[in-house]
Amino acid sequence: MPHTSPPALKVVTSNRAETVISTENFSAWFGENCVLSGINSAISKGRITCIVGPSGSGKSTFLRSLNRINDDVAGFRMQGTLSVNGLDLTSDNTDLTRLRSQVGMVFQKPCVFPRSIKENVLFGVRGQKMSRLDKNKLVEDSLRSAALWNEVSTRLDQPATTLSLGQQQRLCIARALAVKPDILLLDEPTASVDPVSARAIEALILMLRNTYTIIMVTHDIRQTRRIADDVLFFCDGSLIENGTSDFMFSKDCTERSRVYLNEEFCDC
Amino acid sequence: MLSRHALDKSLTGLIRVAFYISMALLLGLIFAISFRGISAISLNFLFLPARDFGASGGIFYQIFGSVLMVTIAAVLTLPIALGTAIYSSEYMRSNRKKRVLELTLLSLNGIPSITYGIFGLILFVNVLGTGISWLVGSVILAIMMLPTVTLSTVQSMRSLPVTFRENGFALGFSRAEVIRFIVVPQGLQGLVTGLLLGLARAIGETAPIMFIATAFSGVTVPVSVVEPVSTLPTHILALAQQATNPAALKNAWGASFVLLSIVFLLSLSAFYARTRLKNLNQRL
Amino acid sequence: MAEARFLIRKSYSEKSLTKTYATACALLASAIVIIILSVLLSQSGSAILDSGPSLLGTEWNPARNLYGILPMLYGSIIVMMIAMTLALPIGILSALYISETLSEKRRRVAKTALEILTGIPSIVYGLIGVSVLSLWVADIFGLQTGRIILTAGLLLAVMILPTIISLSEDAISNVSTQYRENAYALGLYRYEVIKDVILPQAKGDVIGAGFLALGRALGETMAVMLVIGSLDRIPSPAYNILASGQTITSKLGREVAESAFGSTHFNVLVLMSLILVVLTLSMTLMAHLIFRTTDAHA
Numbered sequence: 001m002p003h004t005s006p007p008a009l010k011v012v013t014s015n016r017a018e019t020v021i022s023t024e025n026f027s028a029w030f031g032e033n034c035v036l037s038g039i040n041s042a043i044s045k046g047r048i049t050c051i052v053g054p055s056g057s058g059k060s061t062f063l064r065s066l067n068r069i070n071d072d073v074a075g076f077r078m079q080g081t082l083s084v085n086g087l088d089l090t091s092d093n094t095d096l097t098r099l100r101s102q103v104g105m106v107f108q109k110p111c112v113f114p115r116s117i118k119e120n121v122l123f124g125v126r127g128q129k130m131s132r133l134d135k136n137k138l139v140e141d142s143l144r145s146a147a148l149w150n151e152v153s154t155r156l157d158q159p160a161t162t163l164s165l166g167q168q169q170r171l172c173i174a175r176a177l178a179v180k181p182d183i184l185l186l187d188e189p190t191a192s193v194d195p196v197s198a199r200a201i202e203a204l205i206l207m208l209r210n211t212y213t214i215i216m217v218t219h220d221i222r223q224t225r226r227i228a229d230d231v232l233f234f235c236d237g238s239l240i241e242n243g244t245s246d247f248m249f250s251k252d253c254t255e256r257s258r259v260y261l262n263e264e265f266c267d268c
Numbered sequence: 269m270l271s272r273h274a275l276d277k278s279l280t281g282l283i284r285v286a287f288y289i290s291m292a293l294l295l296g297l298i299f300a301i302s303f304r305g306i307s308a309i310s311l312n313f314l315f316l317p318a319r320d321f322g323a324s325g326g327i328f329y330q331i332f333g334s335v336l337m338v339t340i341a342a343v344l345t346l347p348i349a350l351g352t353a354i355y356s357s358e359y360m361r362s363n364r365k366k367r368v369l370e371l372t373l374l375s376l377n378g379i380p381s382i383t384y385g386i387f388g389l390i391l392f393v394n395v396l397g398t399g400i401s402w403l404v405g406s407v408i409l410a411i412m413m414l415p416t417v418t419l420s421t422v423q424s425m426r427s428l429p430v431t432f433r434e435n436g437f438a439l440g441f442s443r444a445e446v447i448r449f450i451v452v453p454q455g456l457q458g459l460v461t462g463l464l465l466g467l468a469r470a471i472g473e474t475a476p477i478m479f480i481a482t483a484f485s486g487v488t489v490p491v492s493v494v495e496p497v498s499t500l501p502t503h504i505l506a507l508a509q510q511a512t513n514p515a516a517l518k519n520a521w522g523a524s525f526v527l528l529s530i531v532f533l534l535s536l537s538a539f540y541a542r543t544r545l546k547n548l549n550q551r552l
Numbered sequence: 553m554a555e556a557r558f559l560i561r562k563s564y565s566e567k568s569l570t571k572t573y574a575t576a577c578a579l580l581a582s583a584i585v586i587i588i589l590s591v592l593l594s595q596s597g598s599a600i601l602d603s604g605p606s607l608l609g610t611e612w613n614p615a616r617n618l619y620g621i622l623p624m625l626y627g628s629i630i631v632m633m634i635a636m637t638l639a640l641p642i643g644i645l646s647a648l649y650i651s652e653t654l655s656e657k658r659r660r661v662a663k664t665a666l667e668i669l670t671g672i673p674s675i676v677y678g679l680i681g682v683s684v685l686s687l688w689v690a691d692i693f694g695l696q697t698g699r700i701i702l703t704a705g706l707l708l709a710v711m712i713l714p715t716i717i718s719l720s721e722d723a724i725s726n727v728s729t730q731y732r733e734n735a736y737a738l739g740l741y742r743y744e745v746i747k748d749v750i751l752p753q754a755k756g757d758v759i760g761a762g763f764l765a766l767g768r769a770l771g772e773t774m775a776v777m778l779v780i781g782s783l784d785r786i787p788s789p790a791y792n793i794l795a796s797g798q799t800i801t802s803k804l805g806r807e808v809a810e811s812a813f814g815s816t817h818f819n820v821l822v823l824m825s826l827i828l829v830v831l832t833l834s835m836t837l838m839a840h841l842i843f844r845t846t847d848a849h850a
Contacts (some may be wrong), residue, residue, distance in 0.1 A: 060758075067737060069736060069737055072729075072732070072733075072736075074655070074656040075656075077747045094718030096275075096736075096739075097272075097739050097740075097741060099739075100736070100737060100738065101739040104737070104738070105737040107730070107733065107734060107737075109730065111730045111731060111733075113731070113748075113749060114752070114753075123735075123738060123740075123748075124738030124739060124740065126740070126744065126748065127272040127740070127741070127744060161606075170735070170846055175738065176737075176738070179738055179739055241837075272741050272744070275743055276740070276741035276742055276743045276744075278743075278744070279742070279743035279746070280653075280742060283643060283645045283646070283648045283649040283652075283653070284649055284653070285645075286641070286642045286645030286646045286649065287645070287646040287649035287650065287794075289591075289642055289646075290642060290643070290646040290713055293668050293710055294665075294666075294710070294713065294714060296670075297669075297680065297710070300560060300680065300684070301676060301680070309619075313756070314688065322624070334675075337695050347577070348577045348580060348581060349577075350577070351573050351574045351576065351577025351578065352574070352578045352580075352581045352787035354570070354573075354574040354577075355574035355577060355578035356578065357645060358574070359571060359575070360573055367844070369578065369581075369582060369836065371587055371841075372581070372582050373581060373838060374837070374840050375585050375833055375836060375837060376581075376584060376585055377805055377836065378767055378771075378773075378833050378835070378836025378837070379585075379588065379829055379832065379833065380770070380771025380772075380773065380801065380828060380829065381586070381771070381773060381818060381834055382771070382773040382801055382804050382805060382808075382825070383592070383771075383777075383825050383828065383829050385808070386592070386804065386821075386822060386825050387588050387591055387592065389808065390591050390592075390595055390822070391587075391591050394813045394814075402780055411584055414584070418581065432595055433682070441621040443570075443571075444569065444571070447570055448570070455730075468671050469671065471673075472671070472672075472673025472674070472675065472676075474673070474674070474675045474773075474774050475773045475774060478805075478809070479808060479809040482689060500570055501673060501675045501774075504675050504676070504678075505675055505678070505774065505778075507679075508675070508678055508679045508682050508683070508778055509778070511683050512681045518682055520679055520683075521679070524676045527673060527675075528672065528673070528676060529677065531671050531672070531673060532668060532671075535667070535668050535671050536668070539664065539667075
């Protein structure tokens, strides 16, 4: 049964970073089904925030609300306050195109368009007028940031479908980066790829850290331990606890969080 | 050059306009027919025979003829469709051959209705010498319905999970018993749906039957199979050709409304069958 | 032991019965197309021999043994072109509206309504054409009669519209949500997502839908027959769609019943029907072959 977060929980974040995303009493439904209830959170700029929790806890729904990609899912509605980069996302007038130029997303399953590698990278900026020189530079910069340039620089015109899954996922990251967002949302980005590619992607996430604010949903606690700055722990539609990674993995957090983060067990 | 935002607004507006045009045309159609047709309907209209070449009187025998022909057509199609569906779903192993059979049936669907009429005229009325016969009309309609019914049945049989069949075999059923007790009940949903859809189409057909099964006047209930009947679509055709006569026109609208109502009823039943029978089989 | 043999024999003979029945049905179903084509061929063969050269002419006059089928062929093609030019864009755009804009519940209502609308019998369209549409057209263009090529094209456009919308909508909806979400997440506008992601993926099935609609447009008889004006002549100038004309189907509809079986007149009509079948069958088969190819890629 979903319940509201225990109110007096202190939100432990680094004092030096500013908040770019904040929610207050945020709830979401799919039809009659309440999937998130009363979420109060604040996410800091330039840090890697990992969202963890058992299946069905609402983590992906929360992430997907941050760029309003849930809008097209039948029966979705939300309530409360959700502010991203100063934009109020719960109003009907939110400029979604502008929002998504500031907030990029990489999905769990790599989805490359049936085009060349170069065209995939440039897909998000197709509406913008750019000289060929600028375009080529953007492609190279994005692919370098995504740690893919060395592998594909000689075959940019080949179909993106010829890449391996791990490479495709990095291509999706490059594509998202090309739009030059401030915030990156990653929905279990390493879940569909092999362990070697997963490590490569983790390494590149760490490289992206200060330039971008990264929010990542993951099932992998060890991955969280390796790369997270801050952790949000969801269970059954509620935000149970959040704090810096040091805090959450120490003995100072609540029993429930400790049990989940160490033994991956949650009795919801 | 327009900005991206302006282009987006334009296209969104364009598809909305297109949709409204479509809906206006199609719903306007229904409305026009109903509006003109209802005024011609009365109990007399439905139950009396036609007079003055249809300009007055009713359409009783036309309704009768239509119902008779499509009922017999359904009776003729059903066993063949079921058998073909069983063969395709249970006895054919090669995917390529299944595809060929499917394409053959789809070709039948692609033949224009007037060609069916000409085919019937040549083969039955003349070469086999049956003359104008309502039964021949039913046979032609049955052939036209065959692809729809067969493919619908095959689809519902294919939706049966493989484990059902395997469990049947494990219990010692022969293939024929598996088919009879497990596969066919599953296929019934598709059979009924396909049949209703096929009937909805068949009852509205004019061209296939207009020169092999129907006559315009003096027709009542046939006593033999080698007699013509009168049907709603052919009646409407004859009345439409007297469009300058307002009485005939009025009756044409009335007959159209009745025909359309029957077609809609059959279509709605088909949708009902599609959703409800699916659950029925699970309960069995 | 003996019982086992008895059981085996019993199930074997039962199997044969069902199998024989099913096989016979399948053979019959498969044979029908061939039978139809053969019957048509048998009756039309002599037509070519008897009136060969005149067939390619433009004059149709059985009394003088002239059987030019070009006016009918021309009529069929022109009417089909008018119908497709109108119905295809409106249909595809409407399908985009239904698939990309409407909520799931409304979409289902629209789809059901469309399926029902595809079931309106063609004779009813014919009635509307002859008593309403042709009069409107005559008024608008100030003509003596509204039974012209344009009217037939307009009527046919409305007839094939529900089919085009329904099939195109299926094609467009089948494009997987993944592509849509990834494209929207990049901040693309709806028209860009439609133009660059959805339509390229749906292209195959939409083209298939177009071919099916084409086949239906060519083969439609009752509606066209009542409003085309039945004039066996190519209009002059040829692009004058405000003139009466004749299509293959309208010719057949009007004259098959009246020509004597076995006469050259009849045989030429059967020949025209054969040409029609070949055309529509190719359209239908092409459509279904395209459908399966796009399925294979999915």
